[in-house]
Amino acid sequence: MTIDWSHFTPAMSLAGGALIGFAAAMLLLLSGRVAGISGIVGGLLAPHRGDVAWRLAFVAGLLAAPAAMLMLGEGRAPRIDAGYGTLVIAGLLVGAGTSYGSGCTSGHGVCGLSRLSPRSLAATVAFMAAGMLTVFVVRHLA
Amino acid sequence: MNALYCFAAGLVFGAGLILSGMTDPGKVIGFLDVAGNWDPSLAFVMAGAILVGFFAFRAAGRRGRTFLGGALHLPTRRDIDLRLLGGAAVFGIGWGLAGFCPGPALVSFASGVDQAAVFVAAMLGGMLVYRAAERLR
Numbered sequence: 274m275t276i277d278w279s280h281f282t283p284a285m286s287l288a289g290g291a292l293i294g295f296a297a298a299m300l301l302l303l304s305g306r307v308a309g310i311s312g313i314v315g316g317l318l319a320p321h322r323g324d325v326a327w328r329l330a331f332v333a334g335l336l337a338a339p340a341a342m343l344m345l346g347e348g349r350a351p352r353i354d355a356g357y358g359t360l361v362i363a364g365l366l367v368g369a370g371t372s373y374g375s376g377c378t379s380g381h382g383v384c385g386l387s388r389l390s391p392r393s394l395a396a397t398v399a400f401m402a403a404g405m406l407t408v409f410v411v412r413h414l415a
Numbered sequence: 416m417n418a419l420y421c422f423a424a425g426l427v428f429g430a431g432l433i434l435s436g437m438t439d440p441g442k443v444i445g446f447l448d449v450a451g452n453w454d455p456s457l458a459f460v461m462a463g464a465i466l467v468g469f470f471a472f473r474a475a476g477r478r479g480r481t482f483l484g485g486a487l488h489l490p491t492r493r494d495i496d497l498r499l500l501g502g503a504a505v506f507g508i509g510w511g512l513a514g515f516c517p518g519p520a521l522v523s524f525a526s527g528v529d530q531a532a533v534f535v536a537a538m539l540g541g542m543l544v545y546r547a548a549e550r551l552r
Contacts, residue, residue: 290466295427297468369541404511
């Protein structure tokens with residue numbers, strides 16, 4: 274293992290992470306909701322009365338973020354290696370997996386670990402390990 | 416009024432994802448590639464988010480209500496079963512393949528990244544497959 278110093282951004286990532294935590298705090302302390310993106314989006318696919326507006330508002334804010342950040346001069350080009358076939362398979366796995374596993378990086382990884390949930394810790398270890406194993410197979414074995 | 420708070424929270428959440436670098440799949444895969452040229456940034460994102468989040472959840476737990484007096488909607492399950500671990504593992508495989516998880520994928524989709532649009536469409540498809548399978552059970 275070597276450290277990729279050219280891409281490592283400890284300060285920006287820590288600051289961005291704190292902002293994510295602050296956003297989760299806002300949603301929790303003002304609206305009483307957990308900022309789990311897969312759960313918020315999944316709830317829109319099977320809408321219940323009175324449980325739609327807050328979800329739509331949160332997702333709209335998420336979607337407005339790139340334009341707002343662009344105005345602040347922040348707009349780096351992403352590095353995407355996956356082809357369209359891989360993206361479709363990956364998307365299906367992420368959609369189904371987060372539904373069965375009741376959460377994703379935000380719901381389990383950020384909010385779940387913040388509230389010291391053993392369930393979320395188990396899920397986070399599972400998806401991190403599976404992600405690392407997948408990247409190892411794709412990058413170093415295939 | 417509640418919708419406005421939720422919109423603001425989503426906006427700040429998305430800004431944090433962009434600032435932290437998590438909307439770049441190359442950075443996410445760089446973190447997951449522990450055997451290669453490792454980029455530890457994602458661990459710093461998690462640390463920053465959990466540090467702030469910990470105090471927020473502690474404050475919410477002590478109050479038992481929101482700052483505005485509303486109810487807290489917190490998960491109550493504590494069991495660790497195969498659905499949780501299997502689902503998380505399947506999610507992790509998809510995450511490792513593309514470098515996208517749900518939040519960053521939605522933000523990148525809004526940035527006009529074609530690959531993110533395809534990923535988001537497939538992700539919604541995966542969620543619908545789950546709902547259809549649950550109805551058949």
